[in-house]
Amino acid sequence: xxxxxxxxxxxxxxxxxxxxxxxxxxxxxxxxxxxxxxxxxxxxxxxxxxxxxxxxxxxxxxxxxxxxxxxxxxxxxxxxxxxxxxxxxxxxxxxxxxxxxxxxxxxxxxxxxxxxxxxxxxxxxxxxxxxxxxxxxxxxxxxxxxxxxxxxxxxxxxxxxxxxxxxxxxxxxxxx
Numbered sequence: 001x002x003x004x005x006x007x008x009x010x011x012x013x014x015x016x017x018x019x020x021x022x023x024x025x026x027x028x029x030x031x032x033x034x035x036x037x038x039x040x041x042x043x044x045x046x047x048x049x050x051x052x053x054x055x056x057x058x059x060x061x062x063x064x065x066x067x068x069x070x071x072x073x074x075x076x077x078x079x080x081x082x083x084x085x086x087x088x089x090x091x092x093x094x095x096x097x098x099x100x101x102x103x104x105x106x107x108x109x110x111x112x113x114x115x116x117x118x119x120x121x122x123x124x125x126x127x128x129x130x131x132x133x134x135x136x137x138x139x140x141x142x143x144x145x146x147x148x149x150x151x152x153x154x155x156x157x158x159x160x161x162x163x164x165x166x167x168x169x170x171x172x173x174x175x176x
Contacts, residue, residue, distance in 0.1 A: 012109070034083040
């Protein structure tokens with residue numbers, strides 16, 4: 001797998017909302033000396049509005065189209081040799097077309113946090129449109145796990161100890 005990282009230097013973090021993709025991504029990028037990017041932030045900058053507004057005013061299908069286009073831009077940069085640690089949105093890796101892009105442009109890491117830890121982490125947040133309905137939130141968590149499991153590496157996240165999670169990621173055979 002390491003030869004894939006040399007050819008296309010992209011590390012893509014996937015997992016459910018609140019699993020730590022941005023936090024761990026920033027730490028990992030710092031350790032590697034690579035830039036960090038967040039796909040949702042890319043979208044908000046390009047569209048000039050928060051993700052929540054895109055969902056409310058344009059719908060999830062249009063958001064997913066925009067998300068795919070934003071991912072294509074990042075993957076193109078990686079193919080041109082620009083390394084990046086990229087935090088994907090929680091639903092990005094559930095789409096086959098996005099998994100194919102990522103698979104061809106580096107390595108994917110699934111940050112697998114249990115539902116209760118995620119609930120604790122996002123309690124009180126209002127900017128996550130898919131977390132508003134508790135039953136839907138739980139069903140979505142269960143539904144997405146099969147797609148996340150298609151990532152190149154699985155990182156259990158059962159703690160808020162970011163240094164321990166980062167150490168686990170750095171111990172993976174990413175460069176072998």
